[in-house]
Amino acid sequence: MFATTPDQELLERTTARFLEDRYPVSRLRELADRTSTFDPAVWREGAALGWTSLLVAEGAGGGSVSGNGVADLQVVASLFGLHAAPGPLLGTNVVAAALARWGTPEQQAGPLAALLAGEAAGAWGHATTVGAPGGRRRVVTATPAADGAVVLSGSVATVEGAAEATHLLVTADAPGGPSQHLVPLDAAGVSLTALRGVDLTRRYARVDLHDVALPAGSRVGAPGEADEHDEQLVDLLAAVLTAEMVGAVQRAFTTTLEWTVDRYSFGRPLGSYQAIKHRLADARTQLEASEAVAARAAEALGAGAPDGRAWASAAMAHVAARAPEIVQECVQLHGGIGVTYELDLHLYLRRVVVDSQLYGSATDFARRLGRLVADDEGRAA
Amino acid sequence: MSDEQESVEEFAARARTWLAANMPPADPTAGYFSFHEDPADSQAHADRRIAVCRDLQARLFDGGFAGICVPRQYGGQALTPAHQAAFNRELRGYDHPLEIQVSTFIPCMAVLLELGTEDQKLRHIPKMLRGEEVWAQFLSEPSGGSDAAGALTTAVRDGDQWVLNGSKIWTTGGWYSDWAMCLARTNWDVEKHRGLTVFSFPVSAEGVDVQHIQLLNGSREFCQEFLTDVVVDDRDRIGEVDEGWTVMGRWLYHERTVAGGSPYVTTAGAKSAALPNDGPAIAALARRGGNLDDPAVLEAVGEARALSMVSEAMVGSVSRKMASGALPQHAAAMLRLFSGTATTRRTTLALDVAGHEAVVWEPGDEQLASVGLGYLVRQAAQIGGGTVEMARNVISERLLGMPREQRNDGGPFRDVPRGPAAG
Numbered sequence: 161m162f163a164t165t166p167d168q169e170l171l172e173r174t175t176a177r178f179l180e181d182r183y184p185v186s187r188l189r190e191l192a193d194r195t196s197t198f199d200p201a202v203w204r205e206g207a208a209l210g211w212t213s214l215l216v217a218e219g220a221g222g223g224s225v226s227g228n229g230v231a232d233l234q235v236v237a238s239l240f241g242l243h244a245a246p247g248p249l250l251g252t253n254v255v256a257a258a259l260a261r262w263g264t265p266e267q268q269a270g271p272l273a274a275l276l277a278g279e280a281a282g283a284w285g286h287a288t289t290v291g292a293p294g295g296r297r298r299v300v301t302a303t304p305a306a307d308g309a310v311v312l313s314g315s316v317a318t319v320e321g322a323a324e325a326t327h328l329l330v331t332a333d334a335p336g337g338p339s340q341h342l343v344p345l346d347a348a349g350v351s352l353t354a355l356r357g358v359d360l361t362r363r364y365a366r367v368d369l370h371d372v373a374l375p376a377g378s379r380v381g382a383p384g385e386a387d388e389h390d391e392q393l394v395d396l397l398a399a400v401l402t403a404e405m406v407g408a409v410q411r412a413f414t415t416t417l418e419w420t421v422d423r424y425s426f427g428r429p430l431g432s433y434q435a436i437k438h439r440l441a442d443a444r445t446q447l448e449a450s451e452a453v454a455a456r457a458a459e460a461l462g463a464g465a466p467d468g469r470a471w472a473s474a475a476m477a478h479v480a481a482r483a484p485e486i487v488q489e490c491v492q493l494h495g496g497i498g499v500t501y502e503l504d505l506h507l508y509l510r511r512v513v514v515d516s517q518l519y520g521s522a523t524d525f526a527r528r529l530g531r532l533v534a535d536d537e538g539r540a541a
Numbered sequence: 542m543s544d545e546q547e548s549v550e551e552f553a554a555r556a557r558t559w560l561a562a563n564m565p566p567a568d569p570t571a572g573y574f575s576f577h578e579d580p581a582d583s584q585a586h587a588d589r590r591i592a593v594c595r596d597l598q599a600r601l602f603d604g605g606f607a608g609i610c611v612p613r614q615y616g617g618q619a620l621t622p623a624h625q626a627a628f629n630r631e632l633r634g635y636d637h638p639l640e641i642q643v644s645t646f647i648p649c650m651a652v653l654l655e656l657g658t659e660d661q662k663l664r665h666i667p668k669m670l671r672g673e674e675v676w677a678q679f680l681s682e683p684s685g686g687s688d689a690a691g692a693l694t695t696a697v698r699d700g701d702q703w704v705l706n707g708s709k710i711w712t713t714g715g716w717y718s719d720w721a722m723c724l725a726r727t728n729w730d731v732e733k734h735r736g737l738t739v740f741s742f743p744v745s746a747e748g749v750d751v752q753h754i755q756l757l758n759g760s761r762e763f764c765q766e767f768l769t770d771v772v773v774d775d776r777d778r779i780g781e782v783d784e785g786w787t788v789m790g791r792w793l794y795h796e797r798t799v800a801g802g803s804p805y806v807t808t809a810g811a812k813s814a815a816l817p818n819d820g821p822a823i824a825a826l827a828r829r830g831g832n833l834d835d836p837a838v839l840e841a842v843g844e845a846r847a848l849s850m851v852s853e854a855m856v857g858s859v860s861r862k863m864a865s866g867a868l869p870q871h872a873a874a875m876l877r878l879f880s881g882t883a884t885t886r887r888t889t890l891a892l893d894v895a896g897h898e899a900v901v902w903e904p905g906d907e908q909l910a911s912v913g914l915g916y917l918v919r920q921a922a923q924i925g926g927g928t929v930e931m932a933r934n935v936i937s938e939r940l941l942g943m944p945r946e947q948r949n950d951g952g953p954f955r956d957v958p959r960g961p962a963a964g
Contacts, residue, residue, distance in 0.1 A: 417941060417943075420943070421943070429944060431937075431943045431944060432943070432944035434934075434946060437933065437934070437937035437938070437941075437943050437944075438930070438933040438934075438937065440937055440941060440943065441878065441932070441933035441934075441936035441937040441940075441941070442878070442933065444875065444936055444937075444940065444941060445875040445878045445879050445936060446879075448855060448858075448859065448872075448875050448879075449851050449854075449855050449875075449879050451858070452851065452854040452855040452857070452858040452859070453847075453850060453851040453854045453855070455854070455858060456850075456853075456854035456857070456858075470846075470850070471850065471854075473843070473847070474843075474846065474847040474850040474851065477843055477844060477847040478847045478848070478851050523840055525843070526839075526840045526841075526843030526844045526847060527836055527839045527840045527843055528843065529820070529842075529843035529846055529847055530820065530824070530838070530839030530840055530841070530842035530843030530844075530846070531839055531843075533820040533821055533824050533842050533843065533846050534824045534827075534828075534833050534839060534842060536821065537821045537824040537825055537828065538828070
């Protein structure tokens with residue numbers, strides 16, 4: 161889907177083959193009953209294929225395959241959507257990107273190196289309210305202690321893969337302005353509560369921080385920089401999520417198109433009715449549009465273009481609105497079987513529903529883009 | 542020219558210098574497709590704009606930048622699509638004859654280049670490139686818009702001439718065009734696609750009656766033509782007799798390249814920010830109305846902007862995929878469908894943000910008038926240039942390989958059922 165260079169095509173082929181082998185639908189259905197879906201061996205092999213290094217500069221131990229790591233990661237993310245595979249792809253890559261950009265040499269030599277090698281997984285305590293009119297609501301506070309140490313307190317909702325990750329990246333309110341911290345998840349005062357949700361293969365937890373004492377070296381970036389850093393991570397998030405949704409929609413669309421050819425009603429293939437054909441034409445067009453805008457966002461972000469944030473916001477505003485609707489349309493075209501557990505379609509529906517809501521909705525990202533447009537328009541007026 | 546072809550870089554540098562000295566800056570309000578409260582204003586505005594286009598085209602010709610990919614013997618520059626693309630990039634920010642690119646250069650000049658006689662090319666193409674001949678497409682008929690092959694306009698041979706009778710409709714700017722390319726039926730006794738022939742003639746020819754169509758927003762840009770015993774020389778026939786559908790294949794192909802990729806179009810590109818009812822335009826409306834900080838309004842602004850950006854991204858990626866063969870040419874129908882539905886949605890968003898002020902306004906308030914009147918013709922975005930329903934047929938049947946619709950127009954065209962209104 162997103163591969164445009166020979167090296168990306170190689171990444172696509174190897175990742176697709178690996179995910180097909182490790183996460184066939186039968187395996188996904190087994191995982192649905194498990195408390196943990198994380199497989200350290202699979203993750204290490206995935207890291208060897210390049211899954212964890214794409215957003216990290218070569219100097220920090222990473223590397224892209226095409227020169228644009230965001231676009232490369234879309235190749236992988238779309239296949240995670242296509243296979244409804246567990247991660248933690250998003251958390252690990254976001255934390256790695258943050259450490260590579262703003263981390264200390266110690267953070268890069270320790271936690272980042274482990275993430276890149278697939279020896280550890282990262283968790284992102286996003287808790288951001290994208291595009292909120294009154295600004296972001298912080299849920300964690302950092303209180304200064306002696307020698308630059310801090311004490312964190314608060315509660316971080318819906319963290320993917322927190323149970324298996326080694327480190328949590330979280331933004332806390334602090335006297336010097338909001339700052340990001342890297343919290344070892346085995347630190348004293350950290351407790352996890354497993355959450356339930358619609359995704360069968362990804363696990364989420366609430367992370368509570370009770371007076372968690374961290375040394376001075378735990379801060380990522382300078383005090384007060386966290387808001388802008390969070391926005392940059394949200395941009396990357398948008399590129400990854402939209403690609404993953406495109407992959408999931410691709411699978412739902414393909415199986416539905418096959419269904420309309422094979423299914424007969426009133427002596428005709430379902431797909432011979434114009435009412436059905438036109439709806440698939442709409443779905444196919446929205447799929448193409450979604451892939452186009454997602455890829456464009458990665459192009460802009462990877463190049464560091466000034467309109468990268470606008471493209472990332474546009475991609476989420478559009479794809480998060482359309483992807484669930486396309487998959488629901490696929491459910492409708494299946495009729496009764498479409499709402500059964502037996503049909504695999506719901507695996508992809510669950511994926512796009514989570515992706516389109518958990519980190520900010522289409523409406524939130526539309527508002528984020530609207531604010532960028534309004535600010536521009538204000539300058540031009 | 543015996544010396545080697547100018548490199549794209551040298552050409553671009555020369556174009557940059559020439560443009561700065563010879564072409565006026567773009568006027569963002571100079572768009573031809575603008576609505577005016579008074580239909581007479583729209584008409585006068587369009588007339589003035591076309592006169593400007595002719596002048597700008599003449600300047601391009603005199604400067605050696607017209608017909609960049611057209612052979613020299615027809616007045617062109619005999620350069621490559623890469624040169625045209627470079628020129629189009631340099632053109633950003635300058636006014637240029639955008640409104641006559643379609644129909645004069647695509648499809649009409651492109652069809653002449655491919656299928657015209659040497660005599661036709663020499664007679665017309667230099668004049669097109671000088672802005673002296675603006676062409677129109679006489680294609681749709683009142684009996685059916687999307688079914689072009691069902692043309693009822695009839696051409697009967699009379700020695701070295703043909704006599705045409707019938708009616709054409711939805712012609713853009715029929716009243717200001719000099720020549721027309723026209724599809725007509727020359728044989729009623731064969732299957733419908735096999736009895737068609739393409740002709741060309743001056744719009745001022747005797748028997749051509751051009752009537753404005755008034756749209757419900759007051760626009761009078763489209764025309765209907767009534768052809769009564771119009772005499773056309775056989776040398777103005779394009780392609781073989783009864784082979785008109787072959788010509789139509791190229792005609793429609795070149796018309797579709799309006800979305801991008803034509804080597805014959807001189808344009809700085811419709812920047813998405815310049816699309817009607819794009820995010821910035823809606824933000825400006827909201828700022829006027831004092832509700833730009835309303836979260837729901839910001840969402841509308843963002844949604845409109847996102848739709849324009851998705852359109853832009855999609856044109857780029859689908860064009861690239863078609864060029865590389867990753868997608869068939871029929872994939873262009875997805876661009877048509879998306880832009881049609883996205884444009885209608887943006888129109889609705891603009892109306893929602895402007896609210897009551899867009900339905901009743903102070904005299905002379907063109908900004909609000911354009912929102913209200915634009916909403917009235919909102920569906921034109923899903924109709925003009927082929928309806929979105931036709932696009933959905935093409936996507937489902939040609940791209941997805943779903944079963945074709947059953948047809949009832951086989952056999953001699955004379956016997957194909959026609960509605961009572963079609964005569």
